[in-house]
Amino acid sequence: MDQILFSRVKFHNDQKAFEYIFDAHYAALCAYASGILGSHEDAKDIVNDCFLEFWNKRQSIEITSSLKSYLYIAVRNLSINQLRKRKQKVSLSSELTYPFYKQEEVSAKIEQLQQMETLEERLKEAIDSLPKQCRYIFFLNRFEQMPYKAIAKKLNLSEGTVKTQIGRALKKIRLEFEGVKTKGEIFLFNLVCHF
Template sequence: MHFQDDHTLLSRIREGDENAFSLFYEQHWAIIHRFVKKYVKCQDLSNDVTQDIFVRFWEGRDDLPEISSLKSYLFVVARNAAFNVLKKASVQENLKEKIVLAAVASRNTIEDDMLSLEYLDHLKKVVETLPAQTQKVFSLCREEEKSYQEVSQMLGISKDAVKKHMVRSMKLLRVSIQNALHVLLALIIVLAIGLYK
């Protein structure tokens, strides 16, 4: 099956032509999935979001606007869907953790490194506003990857005190990131400094 243009394909989909929709799905699923995954990082979550995009497209076919380019329209819908997932992740810890852990596993591109470097300076300034002892604890735990027990022995403070310092520093960083940056960038920045190890 082949359609000459998007207008014809869209018309057939609006009429409930399942074959036309199947063709549309086959032509666009992979590229939309890759696009969504750039934002949400997680394979399973990307599958769900992409599937939901096409289900909503089919179910809402009667109300589709006039579209000059189906692909462009899909990218806008996909971007909005991905951003909605990231907004949810900013308040749902389990979803945030899922995205960040997936990003940890896939973080190997030059773009990720450049983005991280661009904002590490911002984070450094935030950390410098912490009390001196909290800065020491944060540096030892995150930069030198010491355990709470090791830091406790090195600084002569209790393990609970180390934990309190880390809770204080991570709370400040999260608030600062959420207030200053887009949710997507916030997740990448948290990843860059290793808060979710």
């Protein structure tokens, strides 16, 4: 899901997608920065700076691994820079500590992130299982924001064929998301399957 959200932020300046990324990662990143800095307030400042920089540089950012890894590395680097500014000698342990967050809250946030990763995998599998042409048409419409007419012209098809192919793709994805209940599932469904 992060890949989809990042694409919408980078190429379409989608503020809702950015807000969802922020909400999904903020608490865990604060906990991570707190473990390095030993200060909850400093950690919040660092994470806020990280997201501000992420938004301002969104069009030039290249992510080679995952968005989550990118954010953690950015927060780590900003935290280390903060420590250097304070001229404090702090031993950075490979184990995370969460002195300012209740362990239950951190565990719940991690579980939520894991559920979203599973959900993103379900979506990817549903899209990957589409026939080649159907998948490509769906991708052009939902991820490249191309209208039916432009897709039809690009692929030398009728608009009716394009509409039919997208309808088939949506039907298959809806079956995968039957009974959605969580906020994340509903958000992801609406993000990809909006009309």
